[in-house]
Amino acid sequence: MEVRDALSLGRQALSGKTEHFARDVALLLAHALGCTVEDVYLHPERVVTPQEYDAYLYFLKRRINKEPVAYILGYKEFMGKKFKVDKRVLIPRPETEILVETALKIMADMEIKDGIICDVCCGSGAVGLSLMGWGRFSCFFRYPKGAGEPSPSFVLTDISQEALEVARENARNLGLDCQDGLRFLHGDCLEPLRGAGLFNQVDLIVSNPPYIPSGEIEHLDDEIKNFEPILALDGGACGTRFINTLIEEAPDFLKSGGHLLIEIG
Ligand SMILES: C[S@@+](CC[C@H](N)C(=O)[O-])C[C@H]1O[C@@H](n2cnc3c(N)ncnc32)[C@H](O)[C@@H]1O
Missing domain, CATH: 1.10.8.10 (Ubiquitin-associated (UBA) domain)
Structure with a gap:
């Protein structure tokens, strides 16, 4: 043939x-x-x-x-890079690139040279690792960090240990894991930041949390609801559970003038 x-x-x-x-x-x-x-x-x-x-x-x-093509291939392109994906993580969506591009603009406007940037609900790490990789072109910091050169620290968090394993693997694949400025923390929403004592220290919190109302999940396409982790989709009764928590609790961790950026649908 x-x-x-x-x-x-x-x-x-x-x-x-x-x-x-x-x-x-x-x-x-x-x-x-x-x-x-x-x-x-x-x-x-x-x-x-x-x-x-x-x-x-x-x-x-x-x-x-109905298995998604990205799971069959084992990767999804996002912000021009290949991210490993499998059933442990949501497949990064093209529209989430808007979240990354907006965050990059904020980072450049804030002239973030050092400080802390958090990706809460990181999944495959597509958002946080893209900020780390692309930030060096649009902002003022450098990776790999030269001796004495300032660069921000990145903190990626998720409640799924399995998702964090995938995010770590993506960091390795993208050559970002050797940086001492990258941490993966496990836990519920902003709790890992509390555990790490990051009060009033964070410049930017970025999040694409689960935001589908629980009752709508059964009406999603088969290729979403039968394959992608429900944990990555279910945003509670109204879909706003994580959005509300982020808005209520982020001020505890943001520096004065810091930003919270959320994808909400
Ligand atoms: C919509 S996915 C987003 C993944 C990734 N940021 C992206 O844009 O491709 C939401 C992520 O939130 C995580 N998650 C669900 N409940 C959580 C919780 N209570 N605390 C922290 N992360 C949670 C899921 O494991 C999943 O990885």
Whole structure:
């Protein structure tokens, strides 16, 4: 079988079952072949080996079963970087890049050279690690830190130990884990900041907390409610449980002039 035949078989299999089936098929075939999507389109004559074909069929079956493409591939691109994802963490959404871009602008406006930046409910670490990685271009600090050079500390927190494991792995993959300015803390909402004694010390708290009202979860698409962690979605009866806590308690930890930035829907 050649790539062109595999593409056509995949499109027939997924047509009507997923919204962006042609894109999904190209991504899954590229993953099975260990090449890029561009290679798939540029080399339709390439022969698909039996092992590659078996892997491709396995990926197609998972997708027909509504598993998100990002979990099948094992990563999601966010702010131009690949973040490892699996069922332990929410798949970072494109709209959350607005949260990161807004935070970067605030960091630049505040001229944050050192200080503390917290990503509460960090999941895969997509938000906090992007701020750490991209901040050095739009702000005034440097990573890796040179001797005596100021740079902020980043604190990433989550109630899920499993999510923190993924965030740590992403920090390693992005080359950010060797910095002494990165901490992962476990616990409920802002409690880890309390435990670490960070009263009146934080410049910026950023959070994309769970904000789906509990009663709406059963109406979400199968690919969300059957695969992504409910813990990452459920924001309590009105969806505002975490938003309220963050607004009420963040002032205990923010410096004068500090900012709280929340994604709320
Ligand atoms: C919507 S996800 C956001 C993940 C990541 N920040 C992102 O934008 O992709 C919410 C995260 O909040 C975490 N979480 C749920 N309940 C929590 C709690 N009580 N305290 C801290 N984190 C919590 C979940 O484990 C999940 O990782």
